[in-house]
Amino acid sequence: MQLGQADSFGAEVFSCPSAAESRLNRPCVWTRIETDQWEQPETFENFGAESAGIRLLGGFQRAVGDGDWSLAAAVGYHQSDLSVDLARAATEGQGFTAGLGLQRRSDDGLTLGVSVSGGASWFETSRAVNVFTPGIGRSEFETGYLQTRFDASQLLRAGPLFAKPGMGLSVTALHHGGLREDGLDGLGVDAESDTTVIAALHPDLSFGAIFNEAGDRPMVLTLSAGGRFSSDDELTLPVRLIGAGAGAGAAEMAAPYDANTLRLGGELRVIGDARMNLSIGYVWEGGEATERKRGGLDFRFKF
Numbered sequence: 001m002q003l004g005q006a007d008s009f010g011a012e013v014f015s016c017p018s019a020a021e022s023r024l025n026r027p028c029v030w031t032r033i034e035t036d037q038w039e040q041p042e043t044f045e046n047f048g049a050e051s052a053g054i055r056l057l058g059g060f061q062r063a064v065g066d067g068d069w070s071l072a073a074a075v076g077y078h079q080s081d082l083s084v085d086l087a088r089a090a091t092e093g094q095g096f097t098a099g100l101g102l103q104r105r106s107d108d109g110l111t112l113g114v115s116v117s118g119g120a121s122w123f124e125t126s127r128a129v130n131v132f133t134p135g136i137g138r139s140e141f142e143t144g145y146l147q148t149r150f151d152a153s154q155l156l157r158a159g160p161l162f163a164k165p166g167m168g169l170s171v172t173a174l175h176h177g178g179l180r181e182d183g184l185d186g187l188g189v190d191a192e193s194d195t196t197v198i199a200a201l202h203p204d205l206s207f208g209a210i211f212n213e214a215g216d217r218p219m220v221l222t223l224s225a226g227g228r229f230s231s232d233d234e235l236t237l238p239v240r241l242i243g244a245g246a247g248a249g250a251a252e253m254a255a256p257y258d259a260n261t262l263r264l265g266g267e268l269r270v271i272g273d274a275r276m277n278l279s280i281g282y283v284w285e286g287g288e289a290t291e292r293k294r295g296g297l298d299f300r301f302k303f
Contacts, residue, residue: 001141004292005078006172008234010149013074013101013115016300018269019206019222020162022155025072026302029061034296040289053080072101088128095121109155114231120144126279129184137188141179147172160210168202192238192250200230220269233259258287275302
């Protein structure tokens with residue numbers, strides 16, 4: 001979940017202008033509200049899990065220097081509820097993200113950008129165990145991440161039609177602060193803190209059409225397809241039972257995730273006037289083991 005949050009937020013730091021615009025002609029502020037659903041079907045090796053949450057995002061982007069360069073900043077808040085194997089375990093969490101970026105857009109449609117973003121989340125978990133007698137283990141823990149991302153894309157226009165192929169490269173450090181489970185005596189777990197670094201490629205192709213471009217309320221329809229190709233396919237955390245002997249070593253508990261995923265999305269943007277526009281969008285992302293769905297509203301104001 002934390003890796004998905006990091007990747008989606010890193011791609012949203014530069015949310016102005018739209019995919020069909022080659023230049024940032026005015027400073028822009030934006031806000032977005034999204035629902036976020038994640039699901040991992042049950043397999044022979046792993047329990048099924050699902051999560052539902054909400055994301056609130058906002059930021060600004062404005063030109064600097066001669067107008068080719070622009071500075072962007074974004075912040076976000078997310079809340080989520082996760083369940084594992086129906087009632088076997090449940091987690092509630094919330095967190096914040098923030099990012100800064102520098103982007104260059106040329107008149108020929110070439111866009112280059114670099115951004116740094118990070119975030120922290122806080123969780124409360126309860127886990128049902130029935131070994132000798134039924135029991136509930138409770139724990140609190142924190143996670144965080146820091147991501148550096150480079151993006152390049154090229155806008156191609158042919159009348160009202162456009163296409164925008166692009167490629168991103170990200171390096172993400174994911175940190176788990178560790179936890180100690182209460183309520184299960186010696187059957188509770190004690191997890192050490194751990195940090196994992198993951199590199200990934202993010203190919204992307206956006207294409208669409210502009211309707212009524214010279215009219216009062218032009219609309220932009222954008223469809224996109226992309227993916228993520230990561231350097232690893234699992235996250236590990238050193239874990240031991242609280243009742244284990246003092247010399248017992250920690251076991252590396254692995255949580256698999258999809259190293260390679262496909263992403264499909266669509267957005268319809270209505271430009272109310274020269275300064276305000278509103279859009280509705282939907283994104284599906286999935287691989288062999290998981291899928292994620294996001295949908296929401298986006299409002300932008302140029303001044």
